[in-house]
Amino acid sequence: GKHQWRCSDVVFLCPDQSTCEQWVKAISNQITLLTNRPKRLLVYINPIGGKKQGKWIYDQKVAPLFHKACVSTDVIVTERANHAKEHLQTEADLDKYDGLVCVGGDGMFSEIVHGLVTRTQNDNKVDLNDPGAELARPSLRIGIIPAGSTDCICFSTVGTNDPVTSALHIIVGDSQPMDVCSVHHNNSFLRFSLSLLGYGFYGDVLSDSERKRWLGPARYDLAGVKTFLNHNYYEGTVSFLPAEDDVSSPRDKLQCRSGMCLPENTKQLTSTLLMPFSDRRDGWKVINGKFMAVNAACMSCACPRSPKGLSPAAHLADGTVDLILVRKCSRIDFFRHLLRHTNKDDQFDHVFVEVHRVKKFDFQPRNSETVSLEDLSEKSTFTPVCPGPCTCNCGSAHSSWTCDGEILPHIAIQVSVQCQLVHLFARGIEETQEQQQFVFEDL
Ligand SMILES: CCCCCCCCCCCCC/C=C/[C@@H](O)[C@H](CO)NC(=O)CCCCCCCCCCCCCCC
Numbered sequence: 001g002k003h004q005w006r007c008s009d010v011v012f013l014c015p016d017q018s019t020c021e022q023w024v025k026a027i028s029n030q031i032t033l034l035t036n037r038p039k040r041l042l043v044y045i046n047p048i049g050g051k052k053q054g055k056w057i058y059d060q061k062v063a064p065l066f067h068k069a070c071v072s073t074d075v076i077v078t079e080r081a082n083h084a085k086e087h088l089q090t091e092a093d094l095d096k097y098d099g100l101v102c103v104g105g106d107g108m109f110s111e112i113v114h115g116l117v118t119r120t121q122n123d124n125k126v127d128l129n130d131p132g133a134e135l136a137r138p139s140l141r142i143g144i145i146p147a148g149s150t151d152c153i154c155f156s157t158v159g160t161n162d163p164v165t166s167a168l169h170i171i172v173g174d175s176q177p178m179d180v181c182s183v184h185h186n187n188s189f190l191r192f193s194l195s196l197l198g199y200g201f202y203g204d205v206l207s208d209s210e211r212k213r214w215l216g217p218a219r220y221d222l223a224g225v226k227t228f229l230n231h232n233y234y235e236g237t238v239s240f241l242p243a244e245d246d247v248s249s250p251r252d253k254l255q256c257r258s259g260m261c262l263p264e265n266t267k268q269l270t271s272t273l274l275m276p277f278s279d280r281r282d283g284w285k286v287i288n289g290k291f292m293a294v295n296a297a298c299m300s301c302a303c304p305r306s307p308k309g310l311s312p313a314a315h316l317a318d319g320t321v322d323l324i325l326v327r328k329c330s331r332i333d334f335f336r337h338l339l340r341h342t343n344k345d346d347q348f349d350h351v352f353v354e355v356h357r358v359k360k361f362d363f364q365p366r367n368s369e370t371v372s373l374e375d376l377s378e379k380s381t382f383t384p385v386c387p388g389p390c391t392c393n394c395g396s397a398h399s400s401w402t403c404d405g406e407i408l409p410h411i412a413i414q415v416s417v418q419c420q421l422v423h424l425f426a427r428g429i430e431e432t433q434e435q436q437q438f439v440f441e442d443l
């Protein structure tokens with residue numbers, strides 16, 4: 001149920017010992033032939049993510065399963081932020097392993113993707129600062145054992161945030177390609193985004209929540225309420241290159257399901273992103289306005305807080321990102337919009353919300369040319385110019401971008417989707433039995 005997998009024992013009864021041994025040998029031989037299954041894994045554990053349970057979860061729930069399945073592991077418990085990333089970039093002997101495992105939340109997973117992808121580009125002499133460069137794909141898959149506060153990437157790729165389920169997907173060697181957004185400021189690479197890239201509301205929630213880390217996962221709720229009450233909006237220009245809209249749309253209600261975003265199927269969803277960078281302005285659209293939030297969801301961003309996610313129909317590996325623009329609106333309207341993330345109603349069905357499926361986009365804040373976070377005082381960045389509804393020019397304040405829970409140092413950014421840059425030990429969200437029955441009855 002609920003996409004959770006469990007181990008189960010099967011008892012074979014044999015008439016004699018030698019038949020029993022033949023069975024054991026035959027089954028072991030068959031399992032050895034399954035080349036998708038990893039045999040050696042490099043595990044990184046963040047001991048301070050989420051409720052600080054990462055090490056306990058791994059030792060109690062995951063390591064015994066790896067042991068049973070004869071998967072050998074090297075385990076690194078991180079000692080500081082960026083430990084895993086730096087280890088992957090420079091030290092790790094990656095040839096020794098069939099995959100990586102991340103025990104932690106979205107921030108920790110982001111570290112591991114950055115380490116692995118940067119290492120792969122260095123090995124292949126690809127310049128990450130060139131926004132038009134075609135990136136080399138890492139050969140190692142990554143498994144996520146959820147132990148963070150949001151665990152959005154695990155939830156959106158498996159359908160649940162359950163360590164045992166994730167461990168079993170790793171053991172059986174599932175593979176799920178995943179899009180990654182690269183974020184540049186002019187010609188300098190800033191970060192990859194794997195889940196939510198958000199300016200305005202989520203940027204402000206994140207900035208505020210970082211100061212409340214000691215609260216654990218509850219920091220987001222407290223910062224969320226505070227940011228909601230502040231009710232800030234920000235002015236800027238969003239330019240984007242739409243994906244072919246006859247193929248799929250953020251409002252088609254077609255949720256990404258297991259098998260949908262495998263390489264061969266993806267070609268039908270979208271033709272990939274080989275457009276030369278010099279042609280980039282052909283077909284671009286420009287929207288100017290005052291926004292409560294500018295959100296880019298590379299995947300649905302489903303998580304326990306919002307089980308269908310920020311963009312329920314976003315696909316994991318179709319080479320596109322859903323760009324959600326929430327324009328300036330009243331508090332009550334914004335509340336209605338937020339509330340719809342938690343129930344079945346359509347959060348895009350508001351006059352002040354629009355959503356576009358895009359391959360690339362740029363954001364330019366109003367009067368921004370020289371603005372970077374270093375130039376902005378804490379006050380002007382994170383505190384509303386006015387505390388409540390007012391007639392003054394609140395819109396001239398700037399927010400900041402949150403990128404998978406990290407604050408970006410620049411506001412003017414250029415984003416492009418790197419189609420299926422990394423692979424996870426996952427298989428996408430499987431249809432539940434009731435859903436399959438429903439489709440069958442429909443047919
Ligand atoms: C009325 C209830 C409305 C609830 C609306 C919930 C919408 C939640 C959507 C969450 C989407 C998460 C996307 C994933 C982002 C991750 O890369 C990142 C790192 O892990 N996590 C967050 O940014 C963590 C982001 C956490 C954001 C929490 C926002 C909470 C808002 C609360 C507003 C309350 C208004 C109450 C008015 C009295």
Ligand SMILES: Nc1ncnc2c1ncn2[C@@H]1O[C@H](COP(=O)(O)OP(=O)(O)OP(=O)(O)O)[C@@H](O)[C@H]1O
Pocket residue numbers: 045046047048049050051077078079080081082083103104105106107108109111147148149150151152404405
């Ligand atoms: N040993 C460590 N000490 C301090 N920080 C660490 C350590 N190891 C990793 N980190 C950092 O902790 C940050 C947060 O970790 P993580 O993503 O696992 O948990 P979270 O923020 O609670 O959850 P989520 O990202 O799902 O909201 C990561 O960005 C990572 O860089």
Ligand SMILES: [Ca+2]
Pocket residue numbers: 179298299314315316317318319320321
């Ligand atoms: Ca996508």
